[in-house]
Each structure stands twice: as structure tokens, then as C-alpha cells.
Amino acid sequence: MAELAYEETFDCVQCGYCLPACPTYITMKSETHSPRGRINLVKMAAEGKITYSELEGPIDLCLGCRACEVVCPTNVQYGKILESAKEAIQHHKKESKTMTKRAKLFQDFVFDKAIPNNKLLQTAGSGLALYQKSGLQTVARKTRAINLLPGKLRTFEKILPNVEGPIERRSRKEHYPAKLRPAFRIGFFTGCIMDTMFSDINTKSIKLLQEAGCEVTVIKEQTCCGALQNHSGETEITKKLAKENIQAFEKYDFDYIVNSIGGCGAQMVEYDKLLADDPEWASRAEEFARKSVDISVILGQVKLPFVKEISKVVTYQPSCHMTNVQKRVQEPLELLKKIPGITYMELPQKNMCCGSAGIYNIVNYEAAMDILDEKMKQVEKVSPEVIVTTNPGCHLQMKVGVEKEGLSDQIEVVHIVELLTEACGVE
Amino acid sequence: MKQEELAALLKEIIRDEKRILTDKVDLYSYSYDASFGTYLPDIVVLVMSTTEVAAIMKLANKHGIPVYPRGQATSLSGGPLPVHGGIVLDLSKWDDVLKVDAEDMVAVVSPGVLTADINDAALEVGLIYPPDPSSSNVSTIGGNLAENSGGPRGLKYGVTKDYVIGLEVVTPEGEVIRTGGRTVKNVTGYDLTKLIVGSEGTLGIITEATLRLYPKPQATKTMMAVFDDIVDSGKAITKILSSGILPSKLEIMDNATIQAVEAYEPLGLPVDAEAMLLVELDGHPAAIDEEILRVEKVCKETEARTVKVANTSEEANELWRARKLVSPAIVREKPTKISEDATIPRSKIPDMFQRLKEIREKYNIDLVVFGHAGDGNLHPNIIADKRDKEEMRRVEQAVEEIFKAAIELGGTLSGEHGIGTLKAPFMEMELGEVGLDMMKRIKESWDPNNILNPGKIFPQPGQRLVLTNG
Numbered sequence: 001m002a003e004l005a006y007e008e009t010f011d012c013v014q015c016g017y018c019l020p021a022c023p024t025y026i027t028m029k030s031e032t033h034s035p036r037g038r039i040n041l042v043k044m045a046a047e048g049k050i051t052y053s054e055l056e057g058p059i060d061l062c063l064g065c066r067a068c069e070v071v072c073p074t075n076v077q078y079g080k081i082l083e084s085a086k087e088a089i090q091h092h093k094k095e096s097k098t099m100t101k102r103a104k105l106f107q108d109f110v111f112d113k114a115i116p117n118n119k120l121l122q123t124a125g126s127g128l129a130l131y132q133k134s135g136l137q138t139v140a141r142k143t144r145a146i147n148l149l150p151g152k153l154r155t156f157e158k159i160l161p162n163v164e165g166p167i168e169r170r171s172r173k174e175h176y177p178a179k180l181r182p183a184f185r186i187g188f189f190t191g192c193i194m195d196t197m198f199s200d201i202n203t204k205s206i207k208l209l210q211e212a213g214c215e216v217t218v219i220k221e222q223t224c225c226g227a228l229q230n231h232s233g234e235t236e237i238t239k240k241l242a243k244e245n246i247q248a249f250e251k252y253d254f255d256y257i258v259n260s261i262g263g264c265g266a267q268m269v270e271y272d273k274l275l276a277d278d279p280e281w282a283s284r285a286e287e288f289a290r291k292s293v294d295i296s297v298i299l300g301q302v303k304l305p306f307v308k309e310i311s312k313v314v315t316y317q318p319s320c321h322m323t324n325v326q327k328r329v330q331e332p333l334e335l336l337k338k339i340p341g342i343t344y345m346e347l348p349q350k351n352m353c354c355g356s357a358g359i360y361n362i363v364n365y366e367a368a369m370d371i372l373d374e375k376m377k378q379v380e381k382v383s384p385e386v387i388v389t390t391n392p393g394c395h396l397q398m399k400v401g402v403e404k405e406g407l408s409d410q411i412e413v414v415h416i417v418e419l420l421t422e423a424c425g426v427e
Numbered sequence: 428m429k430q431e432e433l434a435a436l437l438k439e440i441i442r443d444e445k446r447i448l449t450d451k452v453d454l455y456s457y458s459y460d461a462s463f464g465t466y467l468p469d470i471v472v473l474v475m476s477t478t479e480v481a482a483i484m485k486l487a488n489k490h491g492i493p494v495y496p497r498g499q500a501t502s503l504s505g506g507p508l509p510v511h512g513g514i515v516l517d518l519s520k521w522d523d524v525l526k527v528d529a530e531d532m533v534a535v536v537s538p539g540v541l542t543a544d545i546n547d548a549a550l551e552v553g554l555i556y557p558p559d560p561s562s563s564n565v566s567t568i569g570g571n572l573a574e575n576s577g578g579p580r581g582l583k584y585g586v587t588k589d590y591v592i593g594l595e596v597v598t599p600e601g602e603v604i605r606t607g608g609r610t611v612k613n614v615t616g617y618d619l620t621k622l623i624v625g626s627e628g629t630l631g632i633i634t635e636a637t638l639r640l641y642p643k644p645q646a647t648k649t650m651m652a653v654f655d656d657i658v659d660s661g662k663a664i665t666k667i668l669s670s671g672i673l674p675s676k677l678e679i680m681d682n683a684t685i686q687a688v689e690a691y692e693p694l695g696l697p698v699d700a701e702a703m704l705l706v707e708l709d710g711h712p713a714a715i716d717e718e719i720l721r722v723e724k725v726c727k728e729t730e731a732r733t734v735k736v737a738n739t740s741e742e743a744n745e746l747w748r749a750r751k752l753v754s755p756a757i758v759r760e761k762p763t764k765i766s767e768d769a770t771i772p773r774s775k776i777p778d779m780f781q782r783l784k785e786i787r788e789k790y791n792i793d794l795v796v797f798g799h800a801g802d803g804n805l806h807p808n809i810i811a812d813k814r815d816k817e818e819m820r821r822v823e824q825a826v827e828e829i830f831k832a833a834i835e836l837g838g839t840l841s842g843e844h845g846i847g848t849l850k851a852p853f854m855e856m857e858l859g860e861v862g863l864d865m866m867k868r869i870k871e872s873w874d875p876n877n878i879l880n881p882g883k884i885f886p887q888p889g890q891r892l893v894l895t896n897g
Contacts (some may be wrong), residue, residue: 010814011761014461016501020541029473029520030448031456031500044455054452073764074753272556 035068059160065320090233159399182215221248227267262391309341319391356397438618485601504847510882513703538569557584575625577843593637607770677801742841768840769833
């Protein structure tokens with residue numbers, strides 16, 4: 001329990017090929033905040049040369065984007081080393097009581113109870129919708145009451161998406177039949193944050209899949225994917241959630257379990273790794289991981305009924321977890337290029353993380369904004385009209401970037417599904 | 428001097444406190460490179476200007492504090508390791524100057540510029556910077572200059588030293604000098620430029636370099652030849668080169684390497700063959716179209732089992748893929764890689780292969796051989812597990828014998844990785860007592876207080892090769 005992945009650190013030959021791929025190495029300019037540095041520090045902690053609390057800083061500042069894994073010539077399992085460090089640090093904090101009781105209670109509540117709990121999140125989401133729709137948002141902005149918020153929260157307040165109200169969301173059905181014989185039978189994974197902040201993207205995803213000839217079912221028993229908990233070292237909670245999801249979906253005969261969330265998708269394709277040591281669950285987790293795909297994979301295989309030209313300059317900021325963990329690089333791109341009228345411009349250094357990384361941009365605000373500044377330098381080289389994303393975290397972060405640069409009236413940030421529904425005339 | 432005192436003095440030179448690192452996690456992060464051993468410095472300083480470097484050297488010289496210049500620490504010989512503590516001088520963030528002058532065909536660069544970025548900038552005006560160490564996407568030019576790095580293209584284009592015509596250097600006593608200039612021809616006095624390049628950061632700190640650029644070759648052509656007998660592949664290499672053709676790359680992979688790659692990713696490689704050659708020609712398309720036929724003919728005459736010429740760039744990439752996969756493939760079973768670069772005259776390649784085979788059997792080690800066959804720069808790589816102390820002792824003995832074999836065959840300890848800490852114990856074997864002493868006298872006159880990268884190149888009394896961390 002909570003052991004550092006010490007043996008895995010020996011796979012690193014310290015060649016340094018990961019350095020140019022690491023966003024925090026670029027912005028923080030020190031080996032301590034590089035993949036090679038962090039792997040070495042995990043080894044040093046396991047050997048007792050540094051303490052867990054000394055290890056905590058460099059580990060917390062890692063985005064977990066895993067771009068280093070892709071360029072590593074010796075296939076070091078960085079994700080495993082990182083997660084082991086997070087779990088061990090978390091465990092150590094609880095054991096040694098360096099974490100205040102309140103912080104621990106709060107964290108346990110958020111990860112174990114709040115995020116996986118739909119009702120709680122929906123209530124929060126409804127509050128957000130009410131805030132936006134009642135005009136309070138405008139009032140707050142106009143009266144500058146908003147400026148009383150600390151800088152980082154203010155930044156995010158401005159770019160919050162328009163959330164579907166409780167009535168719209170409750171109107172979502174459980175079953176969306178295909179018109180003809182279904183191309184694929186799909187179990188749709190909604191995600192929890194996604195279904196609160198961006199439930200309209202989920203709704204559009206479902207309709208698009210249906211329009212493209214798939215039968216879509218949204219099962220009620222599904223729960224949170226566990227990614228955020230895993231990134232915070234709460235591996236046991238993630239395992240519990242994974243099992244709940246596996247159990248929920250395996251009762252049905254789905255061809256695929258589809259999601260529109262790069263980060264959740266990455267966690268789910270790694271359920272097999274997560275549960276590999278659990279004989280009762282290993283093969284069931286493998287089956288789940290195998291069926292779990294991003295929506296772009298399915299939409300690439302069916303015929304989309306395009307009806308409208310989108311005559312805009314579009315660029316794409318890939319989600320790191322989509323690229324480095326799910327390894328879906330071509331699928332979203334090919335879909336984009338199919339849209340009639342589109343001018344696709346590749347974003348230079350597109351595989352560099354935008355700094356969102358789950359809740360990184362909230363927890364490590366300054367570090368995340370430095371990374372975002374690097375990202376926006378590249379965006380300006382392309383000057384797109386639309387930035388396409390495939391993950392809610394990246395979506396919000398890119399909106400922050402556009403807002404920070406004062407480009408909100410020139411650049412629109414959308415999920416790929418939004419652009420596709422528009423081009424297909426799906427309401 | 429205590430860390431706090433040193434930090435206080437350095438803060439008077441470096442105003443930006445973020446560029447002075449003193450935390451334990453930072454010291455551990457600058458304690459290693461890509462070779463062996465971990466040594467904690469007392470402090471790490473990220474420098475950004477010649478003035479800063481000069482002031483730090485003056486300070487260090489006055490107080491007798493060791494200074495260890497460092498790029499991105501991709502060194503395979505221990506070049507940047509702070510073996511006596513002191514200051515690690517990180518030059519890798521100092522990358523503000525990269526000026527290409529197409530008329531003079533030179534690039535002027537600051538020490539932290541990445542090697543590949545220089546070539547990319549040159550390509551924009553139809554030129555190239557030829558030295559291509561495999562780490563060029565990561566390594567800094569400062570590190571390349573200090574170690575005189577090579578690469579596959581060394582066969583035709585030479586190595587780093589062949590492209591340096593001018594330097595700005597901070598001496599160990601904190602003075603700033605300029606060597607060479609902006610012209611290819613320059614015989615004014617001793618050639619200090621060439622002395623500094625490859626001196627492994629023991630004589631001065633390079634703060635700016637003027638590099639020669641070459642016209643970009645119009646086209647390239649790739650070929651693969653498979654041999655049942657490694658001696659035949661050696662004959663093919665010498666015959667290709669003596670037939671008036673100078674390939675840009677000529678790489679070899681031995682049977683163990685072929686097997687490892689094929690097991691790692693099935694590419695349909697000939698796992699029963701003793702050797703595989705990869706040849707790349709560059710130049711005018713018409714010329715290389717004709718030359719590749721001649722290379723093909725030579726390979727067939729020297730008993731190549733099969734010869735395959737790539738017709739498209741995709742096919743060429745496919746042929747090179749086998750070579751690219753060597754690194755991940757060979758560390759699949761065991762994680763520790765001891766990458767040697769002992770180099771021999773190219774006529775001795777078959778003899779060296781024979782000696783390596785004997786060493787592999789004698790010490791029962793996992794040894795694969797690949798590398799830049801065209802210039803005799805082989806890379807015998809021993810694969811081991813550094814947690815296995817008994818195995819590592821055998822490896823240490825085997826490495827010693829590889830060095831001996833190379834020197835006996837008229838070669839050298841190191842073709843491109845440098846001496847650093849790892850090969851220091853063997854210097855006298857190659858250079859003789861007086862030869863080594865002449866080098867030491869140069870070091871002593873440049874650095875009278877022995878503060879710049881001490882512990883490198885010259886062996887300590889009784890120093891032996893050590894590949895384990897105690």
C-alpha cells in the first residue's frame with residue numbers, strides 16, 4: 001500500500017530526451033521540475049535520501065500530461081511512477097497528520113462524495129446556471145463586485161460556459177434508438193464535471209451519434225471515472241469507482257463505451273492497468289478498457305450528414321491525455337478536416353500541455369498561467385478564428401488564454417462535437 | 428564555505444534569486460548526468476551572461492570553490508558531474524543568441540542553444556550545421572563544444588571541432604578572451620579554439636561560439652545490406668570508401684542488436700545474419716543515383732546476402748527505423764546500459780568484432796555492437812542491471828578489456844563521448860606518462876587553483892573504473 005514505484009525508476013537511463021517535451025521544465029527552467037528530475041527524486045525518496053515532504057513540491061507541480069512518456073527512448077512508465085508518488089505522499093500526509101483535519105475532511109468529501117455524486121454536482125451546476133441566467137453574472141461583472149474575488153477565481157468566472165439549466169438536463173432521455181439497424185450499440189459515458197459544466201456537449205454528442213446511425217444508451221448506474229482522485233493520490237477511491245463503472249456497463253451488450261472527455265477517456269483506457277493485480281477484476285477491466293473509446297473514434301467510422309459549410313480558420317489543441325495516454329492523435333484531426341469549408345491550421349508545438357491538467361490550474365494557478373502564456377504565443381502565430389478542444393479542462397483553459405490575451409471577440413473556443421453538430425445541422 | 432555564505436556572495440552577482448538553487452531537491456536534481464555516479468553540489472546557479480560567468484569565476488578562484496559547467500547533462504562520460512561539490516553552473520537556459528549569417532556561412536550562438544535548433548535555423552537559408560549527435564534535440568551547443576561531440580554524419584562531415592572557428596571564453600581566473608574569429612583561414616598564433624573544444628570544461632567556460640555552416644545537400648539515398656559473415660561487412664565498408672564514394676552515414680548493427688530490435692518490434696529483420704549495414708549517400712540527385720548502384724555492386728561482391736535500396740523517403744525511413752529502435756530494444760530485458768565509444772582504424776573493424784566476441788564470452792555479459800562503422804566509431808553497449816553487484820563487477824572488467832583492445836588495435840578510448848570521470852583511469856594507457864603529463868601542464872597553467880571541472884580527464888592516484896554507486 002502506498003509504495004513508491006522504486007523498481008520502475010531504474011528503467012530511466014537519464015538520457016534527458018524528455019526535457020524538451022516537458023512544459024514545466026520549459027517554464028520553470030530547472031531540472032527539479034523535469035521528468036528526469038522527478039523520477040530521480042522518487043528514487044531518492046525511496047532510498048530515504050529526501051523526505052516525502054521534500055518530494056511533494058516537484059510532484060505537485062507536475063501536470064501529469066505524460067508527454068515525456070511518448071518521447072522516452074526506453075519506455076519508462078512515468079505515469080506509474082508519478083501516481084505512486086502521489087499516493088505515497090497523500091498516504092504519508094494522512095499518517096503523519098501533517099494534513100490538517102479540516103483539509104483531510106474536505107478532500108475526502110470532494111473526491112469520495114461530491115464529485116461521484118450526481119445530485120450534489122447537479123445542484124452546484126444548477127446554482128451556476130441560475131447565476132448566469134438570472135442576470136446576476138452581468139450584475140456582478142458590471143458592478144465589479146466580481147473584483148472582490150481573488151485573481152484566480154476571477155479569471156475562471158469570466159470564462160465559465162453557459163450551463164444547461166436543470167430542466168434541460170433532466171429532459172435527457174436514457175435511450176436514443178438508431179433510425180435503421182444500428183451501426184454500433186453505444187453506452188455513453190457522461191462524466192461528472194463534464195455533465196455539470198458542459199452537459200450540452202454531452203447532449204450534442206449523443207444526438208450526433210444517433211444522427212450517424214448509432215443506438216445510444218445513457219445508463220443511470222454509471223459514476224465518476226476516478227481520474228481526478230487518481231491524480232491526487234487517492235488510488236483506492238479510483239479503484240472503487242472503476243469497479244462500479246465496470247459492473248454497471250458490463251450488464252449491457254454495448255459495442256463501445258463512448259465519451260467526449262479526453263481526460264476521463266484516458267483514465268478508463270487504463271482501468272486494466274489500475275486493476276491488473278486484482279484477479280477478480282483484471283479481465284473485466286481489460287474488457288472495459290478495450291471497449292472504451294473517444295467519440296472521435298466512432299464518428300470517424302460512420303458517415304456524418306454534413307449540411308453546412310464552416311468557412312473559418314480552425315486550429316486544434318489536442319488534450320494531452322487523448323494524445324499521450326489514449327494515443328488518439330489522428331482521429332480528431334481527420335474528423336476536423338472532413339468538415340466542409342474549413343481551413344485547418346496546425347498549432348505549432350500542439351503537443352505541449354495548455355496547463356489545465358485536471359485541477360492543476362486551480363491548485364497551481366501561477367505555474368499554470370506561465371504554461372498558458374507559452375501556449376498563447378503559439379496560438380498567435382496561427383491567429384485562428386476557432387480553437388477546437390476535446391476535453392473540458394483544455395476547453396476552459398484555452399478560454400482563459402483567449403480572454404487573458406483580449407482576443408475573446410476574435411477567437412472562439414469549442415469542443416469538436418459542437419463544431420460537428422453545427423456542420424451537420426443537428427439541433 | 429557554507430552554503431548560506433556562498434549564496435549570499437552569489438546573490439550579489441545574480442540579482443534574480445530564482446536563478447540560485449539551494450534546496451535539497453534541487454541539489455539532487457543536478458547531481459547526475461547520463462553516465463554513472465551521483466555527486467551533490469553545494470549550490471546551482473543558472474547563468475545568463477558573460478559578465479555573470481566572469482564574476483562567478485573570479486569569486487570561485489578567490490575562494491578555491493570548484494565550478495562545474497553544465498548543459499542539459501546528456502553526457503555519457505560524467506562531464507558535468509560535480510564530483511568535488513561546489514557550484515554547478517547551468518548554462519542551458521542561456522539561449523538568447525542564434526544568428527545565422529548566410530553570406531559568411533556562419534552561425535553565432537550562445538552556449539544554451541540546442542544543437543538541433545542551430546541546424547533548423549541554418550536550413551531556413553539552405554544551409555546545414557552538420558554535427559548530429561543523437562541527442563541533438565536535447566543537447567546544448569556548449570556541451571557539444573566542451574565534449575567535441577560527433578554523430579553519424581561524422582564520417583563525411585567531421586565532428587564539432589571541424590565547425591568551430593571562433594569562441595568567447597571565460598578563463599578559470601575570470602578573464603574574458605576571444606579565440607579564432609569569423610574566417611575559415613586563421614593561423615594567428617596557437618589555435619586556442621581547438622584546444623578549448625573537447626577540453627571538457629576544464630580550461631574555460633565557452634560563452635559564445637561562431638560556427639561554420641555548409642550548403643544543404645540536395646538529396647539523400649539510403650541502402651541496407653545484410654551479411655552472413657561480419658568480416659565480409661568489414662570488407663564492404665573499406666571497399667565502399669576506397670572506391671571514391673564518401674557516404675554521409677555508414678552504420679552497422681551486429682547480430683545481437685538485430686535480434687534485440689526484431690524482438691522489440693517485428694520489422695522482418697534477418698535475425699540469423701551476423702551484420703547489417705545502413706548506408707546513406709547525400710549530394711546531387713544524379714550523382715547519388717549513380718553512386719548507390721556502385722555501393723550496391725561492392726556489397727554484392729563482398730558476399731552480401733541481400734541488398735535493398737530505398738526508392739522513396741518513406742522506404743528510407745523504414746530502413747532507418749531499425750537503427751532508431753536500437754535504444755529502446757536493447758534495454759528491454761535489463762535496464763542499465765553502458766554505452767562505450769572506443770574507436771579503431773576502420774581496417775581493424777573485423778578484428779575489433781572478434782575481440783568483442785571473446786570479451787562477451789569471457790565475462791558472460793550481454794553485449795551488443797552497433798555504431799558508426801564508417802569511421803571506426805563502434806558503440807559496444809553492455810546491458811546489465813546495476814542492482815546486481817556481481818554482474819556489474821564483471822561488466823567493469825569487460826569494459827577495461829574493451830579499452831585495452833581498442834588501444835592495442837591502434838584506436839582510442841573515446842571517439843565522441845569524452846573521458847570525464849569514467850575513462851580517466853585509462854588515460855596513461857593510451858597517452859603514456861609524458862603524454863598525459865604534457866596535458867596536465869596545460870591544465871595547470873590555465874587553471875592554477877584547479878577549480879574548473881576538477882576530477883575530470885586526469886586520474887586521481889589509484890582511481891579505477893566504477894560503475895556502481897557504492
